Amino acid sequence: MTMTNEHPDREAVMAWIDGELPVDERAMVQTHMDTCVACRQMADELRGTAKELAAWRVDAPPASLADRVHAAARQPASPVVPAPRASSALPASPAWQRPLVWVAALVMLGLLTTVRIQCAPGGPVCARPRVHFSFMETPVAVPALVTSTAPARRVLRADALSPAARERFESEWNTRPHVGINRSGQTAPVVVVMFLDWQCPACRAVHGAYGPIFEAWERSNPGAVTVVLKDYPLNSSCNSNVSVAMHAGACAAAVAVRLARERGTAEPLIAWLFANQETLTPESVKAGAETIAGITDFDARYADTIALVARDTADGGALHVQFTPTIYINGVRSNGDDGRALAPYELDLAIQIELRKAGVIK
Amino acid sequence: VIADEALMLACRDGSVEAFEQLFGRYRMPVWGYFRRRLSDAARAEDLAQETFVAVLKGAVRYEPRALFRTYLFTIAFNLLSAERRRLRARPAMSLDDAALVDLAADPHQGLWVRQAVGRLEEMDREVVMLREFEELSYAQIATLLNLPLNTVRSRLFRARTELRRLLIPETHTQGHGS
Numbered sequence: 001m002t003m004t005n006e007h008p009d010r011e012a013v014m015a016w017i018d019g020e021l022p023v024d025e026r027a028m029v030q031t032h033m034d035t036c037v038a039c040r041q042m043a044d045e046l047r048g049t050a051k052e053l054a055a056w057r058v059d060a061p062p063a064s065l066a067d068r069v070h071a072a073a074r075q076p077a078s079p080v081v082p083a084p085r086a087s088s089a090l091p092a093s094p095a096w097q098r099p100l101v102w103v104a105a106l107v108m109l110g111l112l113t114t115v116r117i118q119c120a121p122g123g124p125v126c127a128r129p130r131v132h133f134s135f136m137e138t139p140v141a142v143p144a145l146v147t148s149t150a151p152a153r154r155v156l157r158a159d160a161l162s163p164a165a166r167e168r169f170e171s172e173w174n175t176r177p178h179v180g181i182n183r184s185g186q187t188a189p190v191v192v193v194m195f196l197d198w199q200c201p202a203c204r205a206v207h208g209a210y211g212p213i214f215e216a217w218e219r220s221n222p223g224a225v226t227v228v229l230k231d232y233p234l235n236s237s238c239n240s241n242v243s244v245a246m247h248a249g250a251c252a253a254a255v256a257v258r259l260a261r262e263r264g265t266a267e268p269l270i271a272w273l274f275a276n277q278e279t280l281t282p283e284s285v286k287a288g289a290e291t292i293a294g295i296t297d298f299d300a301r302y303a304d305t306i307a308l309v310a311r312d313t314a315d316g317g318a319l320h321v322q323f324t325p326t327i328y329i330n331g332v333r334s335n336g337d338d339g340r341a342l343a344p345y346e347l348d349l350a351i352q353i354e355l356r357k358a359g360v361i362k
Numbered sequence: 363v364i365a366d367e368a369l370m371l372a373c374r375d376g377s378v379e380a381f382e383q384l385f386g387r388y389r390m391p392v393w394g395y396f397r398r399r400l401s402d403a404a405r406a407e408d409l410a411q412e413t414f415v416a417v418l419k420g421a422v423r424y425e426p427r428a429l430f431r432t433y434l435f436t437i438a439f440n441l442l443s444a445e446r447r448r449l450r451a452r453p454a455m456s457l458d459d460a461a462l463v464d465l466a467a468d469p470h471q472g473l474w475v476r477q478a479v480g481r482l483e484e485m486d487r488e489v490v491m492l493r494e495f496e497e498l499s500y501a502q503i504a505t506l507l508n509l510p511l512n513t514v515r516s517r518l519f520r521a522r523t524e525l526r527r528l529l530i531p532e533t534h535t536q537g538h539g540s
Contacts, residue, residue: 010519011515011516011519014515014518014519014522015500015515018493018500020499020500020515045526046522046526048526049522049525049526049529050494050522052475052525052529053475053479053490053494053495053525054494055474055475056398056475056476056479056495058393058394058397058398059397060390060393061389061390061393061397061407061410062403062407064407065389065393065407065410065411066385066389068407068411069385069389069411069414069415070382070385072411072414072415072418165474168474336477
């Protein structure tokens with residue numbers, strides 16, 4: 001340990017707090033701490049940081065984890081479960097008789113499968129009301145993502161946050177810069193502009209998670225929140241802001257959704273696109289558009305429609321959109337610098353803040 | 363209370379109940395380890411399961427050379443490293459994957475802490491998280507991350523100092539000196 005002006009070095013103080021100093025050094029630092037106000041203050045600060053970190057709690061593990069692990073442990077037919085032995089000196093049974101060996105073998109054979117609860121179509125969790133928002137010029141549904149593969153998810157609102165966390169979010173939110181967003185003629189007090197790519201997994205996640213929040217606001221304050229979806233396919237063939245065709249079917253998907261919207265069949269098409277994101281190609285999108293959304297003039301309408309998509313991507317380029325989804329709420333970009341989108345309860349809070357500013361709610 | 367290592371030896375000798383006791387003790391720490399490091403809760407659960415299954419699989423070869431806690435988190439660390447390599451290798455890893463959202467995260471507090479921890483340099487972050495959340499000793503962290511003990515200490519100090527700056531910006535640590 002080094003000492004500077006008779007103080008132990010700061011790392012040593014930290015190690016002392018952590019109980020990580022050898023006995024002799026510990027006694028030396030302890031003696032110093034008894035008399036040094038500055039070092040005690042530094043120790044308190046280090047303890048304070050640890051206390052702050054404790055706020056990062058995680059939910060209890062899902063019950064399915066225990067089920068899965070217990071299933072693994074109990075998997076072999078072992079009517080007689082050996083009691084824990086106090087000593088490993090007892091003679092071991094032959095390897096083939098040990099349950100754990102059977103478990104290991106089953107694991108290697110891939111026989112321990114994962115079971116996930118899925119959202120049953122029409123079930124209480126899935127049966128969400130349809131709410132209509134404005135989509136560009138034409139009102140269309142912004143459906144909650146309800147597919148047979150969507151896991152049941154608890155919807156958390158802003159009130160799930162502690163008052164202190166809400167306060168911190170609000171003060172940080174209010175320091176974020178505004179950008180000039182063309183509100184597309186929308187007059188709602190809160191306009192949420194979302195740049196999306198139908199082949200982007202994060203867009204699918206956001207689409208599914210944000211839907212219930214938008215629906216809730218529509219129920220409590222009809223017309224107060226408008227959602228404007230902007231196409232931002234991550235494919236250089238229709239988006240000059242990107243350099244690669246990362247998502248092969250994204251341009252076709254953007255066109256297909258626009259055409260489906262005219263027919264009132266966008267909702268099932270979006271669900272289908274999301275469910276097949278990993279394998280979308282222009283051809284499969286076209287085929288899906290016909291089967292799912294009844295679009296028979298895809299080729300004939302492509303050129304005109306992709307020009308509308310290009311209008312959106314130009315908006316995105318002007319805003320230096322770097323991620324999909326990128327989401328603006330009344331001109332405030334909600335993504336973090338790393339692209340992280342707001343959690344639903346944060347979105348809910350941001351909407352609350354903006355509605356309060358507009359005098360719609362108190 | 364039976365020591366973890368004794369339970370693991372019993373586990374090696376075929377005791378399923380010993381394993382379940384270990385699972386009961388470490389279910390939350392292992393789940394928390396993955397949950398704090400992965401945005402995808404389902405993957406966190408998968409990897410937590412894989413960790414315990416790996417403990418089971420490895421039980422037949424277990425020798426108490428290190429504390430069970432270190433042994434367990436080494437398995438978890440290796441699984442997480444493999445997962446991160448897999449995520450980095452995915453061809454679509456660029457624009458959209460960077461925006462993957464932590465939709466299932468517990469909102470109770472922690473938002474600012476998560477952001478602050480996320481701003482730390484990668485290895486500093488790992489060191490401070492292993493200390494604060496997994497409650498590993500300096501020596502255990504050194505073993506796990508294959509770092510010299512002094513490096514663990516200096517990285518931990520740097521991480522905590524930076525976290526303090528990020529979390530409590532209005533307070534300034536007073537310097538030493540006479």
